[in-house]
Amino acid sequence: MATEPDIVFYHAPQSRSIIVQWMLEELGQPYRLHLLNLKKEEHKQPAYLAVNPMGKVPAIAHKGVVVTEAAAICCHLADAYPQAGLNIAIGDPRRGPYLKWLFFGPSCLEPAIIDRMLKRPEGVPGALGYGTFDTTLDLVVKAIAKGPHLLGEPFTAADVVIGSGLIWGMAVKAVPERPEILAYAARLRERPALQRVYAKDAELAAAQAA
Amino acid sequence: MATEPDIVFYHAPQSRSIIVQWMLEELGQPYRLHLLNLKKEEHKQPAYLAVNPMGKVPAIAHKGVVVTEAAAICCHLADAYPQAGLNIAIGDPRRGPYLKWLFFGPSCLEPAIIDRMLKRPEGVPGALGYGTFDTTLDLVVKAIAKGPHLLGEPFTAADVVIGSGLIWGMAVKAVPERPEILAYAARLRERPALQRVYAKDAELAAAQAA
Numbered sequence: 001m002a003t004e005p006d007i008v009f010y011h012a013p014q015s016r017s018i019i020v021q022w023m024l025e026e027l028g029q030p031y032r033l034h035l036l037n038l039k040k041e042e043h044k045q046p047a048y049l050a051v052n053p054m055g056k057v058p059a060i061a062h063k064g065v066v067v068t069e070a071a072a073i074c075c076h077l078a079d080a081y082p083q084a085g086l087n088i089a090i091g092d093p094r095r096g097p098y099l100k101w102l103f104f105g106p107s108c109l110e111p112a113i114i115d116r117m118l119k120r121p122e123g124v125p126g127a128l129g130y131g132t133f134d135t136t137l138d139l140v141v142k143a144i145a146k147g148p149h150l151l152g153e154p155f156t157a158a159d160v161v162i163g164s165g166l167i168w169g170m171a172v173k174a175v176p177e178r179p180e181i182l183a184y185a186a187r188l189r190e191r192p193a194l195q196r197v198y199a200k201d202a203e204l205a206a207a208q209a210a
Numbered sequence: 211m212a213t214e215p216d217i218v219f220y221h222a223p224q225s226r227s228i229i230v231q232w233m234l235e236e237l238g239q240p241y242r243l244h245l246l247n248l249k250k251e252e253h254k255q256p257a258y259l260a261v262n263p264m265g266k267v268p269a270i271a272h273k274g275v276v277v278t279e280a281a282a283i284c285c286h287l288a289d290a291y292p293q294a295g296l297n298i299a300i301g302d303p304r305r306g307p308y309l310k311w312l313f314f315g316p317s318c319l320e321p322a323i324i325d326r327m328l329k330r331p332e333g334v335p336g337a338l339g340y341g342t343f344d345t346t347l348d349l350v351v352k353a354i355a356k357g358p359h360l361l362g363e364p365f366t367a368a369d370v371v372i373g374s375g376l377i378w379g380m381a382v383k384a385v386p387e388r389p390e391i392l393a394y395a396a397r398l399r400e401r402p403a404l405q406r407v408y409a410k411d412a413e414l415a416a417a418q419a420a
Contacts, residue, residue, distance in 0.1 A: 041358075053345070053348070053352070054341055062306055065304075065306050066307075069318075071317070072309040073306075090289045090300075091290075093273065096282070097276075097277065099285050107316035108355075109278065111317075114338060118337060120330055123330075129321055135264050135265070148344070
């Protein structure tokens, strides 16, 4: 009898849960995929609302405990499996900046991109959590310009979060194709884990459409 | 000669940096306060932009390394000083939910409150990172209803982040005064650390206004 893996991944193809899919491919730990079909509104059904009452993907169950919020999941898994080399350990001087980037993704970069996509005005300066789109993007560009990754040499969970945001932001035409961003995205796309993600995601999306 | 503390705290009275001020009061570690006067635009001057190019408070320098984003700072400090008992350690089954709440503050609760304050429409369902104001608030209410804290008995850095959001949200009339929220806020206001924060913040604000 096959044993249940420690990680169950609640995923919908072509959604923001691709962030965690990438993280899992980088992590190299076995996981069980629990697919949701967003077009059939499966994420709004009682079975899934019992997992995540927000009715959003992604979610994971790790050793039976549900964790939601993509960047929180990445932060958690990177620390839980340090052998994958995707975290910066507590005590390392880069731990603070590493956490800063993990939080910056969902609380600054992503809302800045969404506001631009939806053409929502920025309003009073300083009112929004991220400040302005331009200061937000400038900070990221400055950090990735040095390369190869956000924190220099090591590729970390922070690159999964920020890299996902930039690639998605360019796809929806909200993030301009600045040379630093294109070069960083090209480095990320060379990773076998991200190549597997794109292949799997396309396959899963096609299966759901069939 | 006095030694410089390991933590320098860049703070402006009556701003969102009160989150980190509270965290530091709970932490009990010595820190040097670096005050900024927002009315004098000190946070937009080159001296501070060298610390945080976003021109936002809060920021800390921890052992000489700058960390920004309030929730990232709280997460970092709680792990760096576990003797304060404000973190849930890696390996504890509650670590994932603890991180979820830390991320949920700046990426769901805070933007939901700001959008309501600014009367920004929620637009297409599912477009915003937090989903809707109601599902966001419902999730928090469900978690704090059991009490005394988000994760049950232990008060953690996640309570600093989510509690700050709720108290601020009620102050600006964006968060409704539901009984569960009022009871949770009352429990938090009983904490000596938060009482010291309110006293200090009022004193610092008065000094800047003088």
